[in-house]
Amino acid sequence: PTIAIIVAALRPSGGIGLNGKMPWRLRKEIRYFKDVTTRTTGTGINAVIMGRRTWESIPSKFRPLPDRVNVVLSRSFKNEMVDNNVIHANSIDKSLEQLQSYGTSIAKQIQRVFIIGGAEIYRELVNDPAVSHLLVTEIDAKEPVEVDTFLGFPLFEGSAVWEKRPQKELQSFIGDIELENDIEEGNFVYNYTLWTRK
Ligand SMILES: NC(=O)C1=CN([C@@H]2O[C@H](COP(=O)(O)OP(=O)(O)OC[C@H]3O[C@@H](n4cnc5c(N)ncnc54)[C@H](OP(=O)(O)O)[C@@H]3O)[C@@H](O)[C@H]2O)C=CC1
């Protein structure tokens, strides 16, 4: 399946978190994240892979993220299918192995896999050749914003590996999900982008 990193990052610093949570709450951005990570064409289902801390930071009423296979990584987990929607894994490889067998076991093929954070997971996976796409919400702040967690790889200041693609390529990747530009919410203005390997 296609494996994509999906992240919302502040420009130019690449800030993504503060005190274990997100430094912002952007209503339309959360909807975009939900729509993009949930949408499939035909049958099948998508998976979201996250680190244990990100799992813990999602408000309990919102987890597991619905209509997606939620994979949570922790070095102290046993590799197991907790239930039909939640898989525990203690390595990235083990998580991808379990997703393979998930497809056959519940006769639902995994269509897309989204790496949804956080910083430690992004750092480890951004260099994995299996990751072919970056879906980056580029956020600009009118007033300075405090962040303490960053994207673990250079992107906005220039990347030797990744290049930003034209909006029409993002549109075809996400299908009939509406793409708005320069969305303004409070102190923030943001845009959705797609990056692929050079
Ligand atoms: N802006 C955005 O788009 C997003 C921002 N965030 C933010 O990121 C921050 C959280 O990121 P971070 O603190 O880095 O934590 P992570 O969410 O990346 O989780 C880290 C934990 O994941 C487990 N883990 C990491 N790598 C592996 C591996 N290779 N195999 C097995 N387990 C592994 C470990 O769990 P253990 O310690 O149990 O072994 C580790 O402590 C928060 O502030 C959150 O709000 C999160 C998602 C999206």
Ligand SMILES: CCc1nc(N)nc(N)c1C#CCc1cc(OC)cc(-c2ccc3c(c2)OCO3)c1
């Ligand atoms: C939704 C934010 C987001 N945007 C983008 N572009 N990429 C991402 N990887 C994420 C993310 C994430 C994980 C996460 C962290 C979190 O707190 C730290 C809260 C949520 C979350 C919070 C509320 C939700 C929801 C997800 O879906 C529906 O309602 C989701």
